[in-house]
Amino acid sequence: LDILEQRFLESIPFDISINPLKTRSRKGEYVDLRCVFCHIACKHLGFPLISVGRYVKKDHTSIIHMCKRGNALLENDSKFTALYDTIFTKINMHVQFSESDSTVYNPERVLPSTMY
Numbered sequence: 001l002d003i004l005e006q007r008f009l010e011s012i013p014f015d016i017s018i019n020p021l022k023t024r025s026r027k028g029e030y031v032d033l034r035c036v037f038c039h040i041a042c043k044h045l046g047f048p049l050i051s052v053g054r055y056v057k058k059d060h061t062s063i064i065h066m067c068k069r070g071n072a073l074l075e076n077d078s079k080f081t082a083l084y085d086t087i088f089t090k091i092n093m094h095v096q097f098s099e100s101d102s103t104v105y106n107p108e109r110v111l112p113s114t115m116y
Helices: 002-011 028-044 049-055 060-076 078-094
Strands: none
Touching: 002 028, 002 078, 028 049, 028 060, 028 078, 049 060, 060 078
């Protein structure tokens, strides 16, 4: 998750004053960025909810909520979708997936959307 955070922060398309994953702020821009991070970590990379929750100092149920919120925003909010696509594309450009790394994206490990 440390590497994902580093790539995530490098991929944010605008300037932010503080790390959105480490702040407890409920400002919309920080909440959306945390949502993007948690959605990518859980849905695309298969990290466990508990691990992601501990990393961003949230309960696993908060991570479930962020994943559900991410799904809803991806379907209904074009601004969020553009932000998500920008960050996800930049992360994919930086990340080199290898067969030996157990934390990399594996299509069989992606959780079904009905779980969130």
